[in-house]
Amino acid sequence: MAKLAGFDGVEIHGANGYIIDQFLRDGSNQRTDPYGGSVENRMRLLNEILDAVISVWSSDRVGVRLTPENSFNSMSDSQPQQHFGYFIEQLSTRQLGYLHILQGDMMTKVSLLDYRALRDKFSGSYIANNGYDLQKAQTALDNGDASLVAFGLPFLANPDLVRRYKEQLPLNPVDFDTFYGGNEIRNMRISPVSSLRAIKRSDARKETQWNDESFPSYLTKLPRPAHAPCLHPCMQSR
C-alpha cells in the first residue's frame, strides 16, 4: 500500500513497545516456540517482515527503528546492549536504507547504553534520535556518531526548523496542548521573520475531511504525556 501511495520508502517500526519490539525484548516475549527464547528466535518475526517488505521495496528504501532501552509501554530487556548488538549486526547484512535508533529511555530520561558501539555494528546510515538540538546534532555528525539526526518536538513547534537552525533564528516553544487531535492553530505559524499565516479556528475545522463526531475530543485535553522530555532545549526558548 505504501508503494501504491507514492512514498519514497518505508520504516519498519520495531520500537517503543509495539509488536515487533514486543517480540525482540524478553520482558514481553516469553514464548517457547521458534519466535521466542533465544535472540535468533526473538528476531524471527522482524526477519520475516523484512523478507516480505524487501520483496516489494529495494532494501535501500527500507529503514528500521529500534529503541533498545526505552521503557515506554512497559518494555524491558535483560541484556539490551548484547541483544541489540546482535539484532543490529544481523540488520547490517541486509543493505538497508538506514537504522534509526531512539537513544535512551523516554520515561526515565536516562541513557545507559553505549550507542556508539551499536552504531559501529551497522554498516549503513544511522539516524540518531532523542533530545537532539542543533549543537548536539552537529557534534554527533562531526564525531561520526550518526549519519543523520532526527528531531521530533522541535519539528512540531517549528515547521521551518531547517531554516531556523541554519540561520540561528529563535525557536518556538513546544505546545503540548496541540500535540494530539485537532488543535493545530498555534502550530500553523511559519516563522518569525516571514509573513505569519493565521488560520481562523473555524477555517481549520472546515478544512478537515473527517467526521467531527467520531473525533474523541478528550484527546486535546489529555494531560502532558509522561514520556515527553521536559528538558529539551526547544522548550526553554522564548
Add this chain to the structure above:
Amino acid sequence: MSKKLFAAVQLGSLKLSNRMVMAPMTRNRASQQGLVSNMMIEHYQQRATAGLIIAESSPVSAQAVGYPNTPGMFNTEQAASWAPLIESVHAKGGHIFAQLQHCGRISHSSMQLDNALPVAPSAIKADGQAVTYTGMLDYQTLAP
C-alpha cells in the same frame, strides 16, 4: 560551526537535501477510517524542507490499530488518501517514508474488529491505559 547538518547526503538511491530528519510523531488527526485529513497534508507540507520526513505510524492492518484516528496503510482508500500528502511534500523537494506499525498488545478490544482481544507474543499485560474512542481504558491481558 560545522555545516554538516545542512549538507546533502545520499541515502541509497535517494539524494536528501540535508541530514535533518523529521521524526515520526503520531498526532491522531486522521479519520476514524484511517484516512488522511487536510490538516495532515498541511502539517507535512510545512515541514518538507527536512531532508527526510518519517511519517507518523500507520497501522498495516485493522488488527494493527492501537490508537484513535491514526492514518491506515491497509486498504486502497487509505493509500489514495496519502497520495496528495506525498505529492505536496515532493513538490517542495522533500522526501517521505511511511512508518509501518502494528501495535500488538498496545491496543484495546474496542479498537479491534469484532471486539477481539489484541495480539502479542505473550500474555503479558502492559501497565497503564489504552487511548480509545471512549476514553482511557486499562490494557487487557491477552489470551496466550
